[in-house]
Each structure stands twice: as structure tokens, then as C-alpha cells.
Amino acid sequence: MREEEETIKTITAEPGVKGAPRATGVYIMYDAEGTVIYVGKANDLKARMQQYFRLGGDGRRSVPFLIEKVRKIEYRITGNEARAFFLEDKLIKEYKPHYNVLRKDDKSYPSLELTVLEPFPRLVAAHRHLKKGSRYFGPFVVGVSAAELLRRYRDRFQLRRCTVSQLKKGKPCLYAQIGRCCAPCSGSVTPEEYAEKLEKITASLRRYERVQIKLEPEASETGEKQ
Ligand code: SF4
Incomplete structure (x- = not known):
């Protein structure tokens, strides 16, 4: 090095x-x-x-x-x-x-969106819950930020990062080389295997959402700032 x-x-x-x-x-x-x-x-x-x-x-x-x-x-x-x-x-x-x-730390993106209508869905930062059919998580305003969760889950589960048209080209990019994407573009992961990852992420993010619901009133009562 x-x-x-x-x-x-x-x-x-x-x-x-x-x-x-x-x-x-x-x-x-x-x-x-x-x-x-x-x-x-x-x-x-x-x-x-x-x-x-x-x-x-x-x-x-x-x-x-x-x-x-x-x-x-x-x-x-x-x-x-x-x-x-x-x-x-x-x-x-x-x-x-x-x-x-x-x-x-951009707090204007407090939510996460799972683009479930796309093949091999991506997890991205979202400002509002707008698109019909997408799955949303958050807003995360207490404790861990949406940006931190995005980084954590996208890297750990090696989710796709590119556009659908790039995916269809079938050519793995830098993210595959550095181990941050499981490269569904090259067929190295099946839709079923990928769906298993998404199930785990969804379950985990729903747990974070419950923490938000539990903590938010307490945080606002005490005037705690994020
Ligand atoms: S490795 Fe393939 S699927 Fe992953 S981001 Fe790059 S082009 Fe997209």
C-alpha cells in the first residue's frame, strides 16, 4: 500500500x-x-x-x-x-x-426506499414516500440516521447500485471488484438469493422503525435535538 x-x-x-x-x-x-x-x-x-x-x-x-x-x-x-x-x-x-x-449527514433524506418494482431492487435515500409500489422505511430521526443505515445495509448485503439499464448490460462494474455489489448483472446471484437478502434487510429496518416510534415522543418531550 x-x-x-x-x-x-x-x-x-x-x-x-x-x-x-x-x-x-x-x-x-x-x-x-x-x-x-x-x-x-x-x-x-x-x-x-x-x-x-x-x-x-x-x-x-x-x-x-x-x-x-x-x-x-x-x-x-x-x-x-x-x-x-x-x-x-x-x-x-x-x-x-x-x-x-x-x-x-443530510437530514433532508430521512427515509429509505427499496425499489421493489425493479429487478434486483436497490436501497436508496428518499426524501418523501412518493412512488407507488416502492417500499419505504423511516423517517429515521432518532438515533441512527438514514444515511448510516443506507451505508450499512447496502455494503453488508452487497446490493445493486446501478440503474436498470446498466444492470441489463451485464457488465460488472467497480462495485463488484471491490466487493460492494454481488453483481446480479453477471448472474452471480439468483433472484431468490437476492430476495433473501431483502427479507433480512426489511425485517431489520422494520425493527429500527419500531425503535423510532418508541423513542420519538420521549425525545420530543425532553427537547432532545438530533
Ligand atoms: S456490479 Fe453489476 S449490478 Fe452491481 S452495481 Fe455494478 S453493474 Fe450494477
């Missing part, structure tokens, strides 16, 4: 598209005090910066605030997606950047 890290090329540049390499890797954004405020990864770092720095950012609400604060960007060229994934993970754990934490 140490050797691998040493082969990663680092480029430092001003905020903006200029200086961003056409390469796969990780970008680290610093503020005026030299604090790491955001870490991300991209297949094409230059294209990613174009999304950030074009007018209005990439659509995420926090991006204009983030861009306003960035004073320096460091690019680490990993050469492939898997190394970028692990490096990003490691740097986020190390620096706990403010804007990564904001995205992770």
Missing part, C-alpha cells in the same frame, strides 16, 4: 478548470487557512472541475458555498477507479472534511 501511495502523482493548482489533469484520481479542496474542506474522486478530474466551476455548480445545494471557500486544489492521480475509491475513503476518514460530513 505504501509503495502504491508513492506512485501516486500529486498536482497542486488554483481553484478552477485550469491545471486540472485529464486523469482518474482524487481531488482535495483547501480553504484559505489550509484546511481540507472537501475530498472527492473522479474518472476525469478536468471534467469534474468543469461541473464544479461552471455557473451554478453541479446542482447540489452545498456546491456554491464550497466553491466560494476553495483557495487551492490538490489532485492525486491514481490511474484507476479502484485506487481512487480507496484513497478517497482513506482521506475522508483522515480529514473529516466539513462538506463531506454535510453531505453524509
Whole structure:
């Protein structure tokens, strides 16, 4: 791992598209005090910066605030997606950047949705219980967050992450390589085996919901804040 890290090329540049390499890797954004405020990864770092720095950012609400604060960007060229994934993970754990934490703890997505009308359903964050036929869990507002539950169940049960059209292409992606998807796209899991996973997840999430119902009145009576 140490050797691998040493082969990663680092480029430092001003905020903006200029200086961003056409390469796969990780970008680290610093503020005026030299604090790491955001870490991300991209297949094409230059294209990613174009999304950030074009007018209005990439659509995420926090991006204009983030861009306003960035004073320096460091690019680490990993050469492939898997190394970028692990490096990003490691740097986020190390620096706990403010804007990564904001995205992770996004309380505007308090529920989870199981897309049961799709083949090999996905578990995703949900704002409201809107789609007919989908199965919803939550809202989780007491104790463990929806974001934490999503991470926990999706990784542990290696659920599908891609769109249905990607699934139909039959080509396993990076998530299969790093053991975070059981790759139903390649036929390595049967619909029955996958359904067993979903049953376990459903039972477990329903237990979390009951905890919410039990604790919520108590929490609001004592004025406890999440
Ligand atoms: S491994 Fe296959 S099923 Fe899993 S996310 Fe990737 S493309 Fe989709």
C-alpha cells in the first residue's frame, strides 16, 4: 500500500478548470487557512472541475458555498477507479472534511426506499414516500440516521447500485471488484438469493422503525435535538 501511495502523482493548482489533469484520481479542496474542506474522486478530474466551476455548480445545494471557500486544489492521480475509491475513503476518514460530513449527514433524506418494482431492487435515500409500489422505511430521526443505515445495509448485503439499464448490460462494474455489489448483472446471484437478502434487510429496518416510534415522543418531550 505504501509503495502504491508513492506512485501516486500529486498536482497542486488554483481553484478552477485550469491545471486540472485529464486523469482518474482524487481531488482535495483547501480553504484559505489550509484546511481540507472537501475530498472527492473522479474518472476525469478536468471534467469534474468543469461541473464544479461552471455557473451554478453541479446542482447540489452545498456546491456554491464550497466553491466560494476553495483557495487551492490538490489532485492525486491514481490511474484507476479502484485506487481512487480507496484513497478517497482513506482521506475522508483522515480529514473529516466539513462538506463531506454535510453531505453524509443530510437530514433532508430521512427515509429509505427499496425499489421493489425493479429487478434486483436497490436501497436508496428518499426524501418523501412518493412512488407507488416502492417500499419505504423511516423517517429515521432518532438515533441512527438514514444515511448510516443506507451505508450499512447496502455494503453488508452487497446490493445493486446501478440503474436498470446498466444492470441489463451485464457488465460488472467497480462495485463488484471491490466487493460492494454481488453483481446480479453477471448472474452471480439468483433472484431468490437476492430476495433473501431483502427479507433480512426489511425485517431489520422494520425493527429500527419500531425503535423510532418508541423513542420519538420521549425525545420530543425532553427537547432532545438530533
Ligand atoms: S456490479 Fe453489476 S449490478 Fe452491481 S452495481 Fe455494478 S453493474 Fe450494477
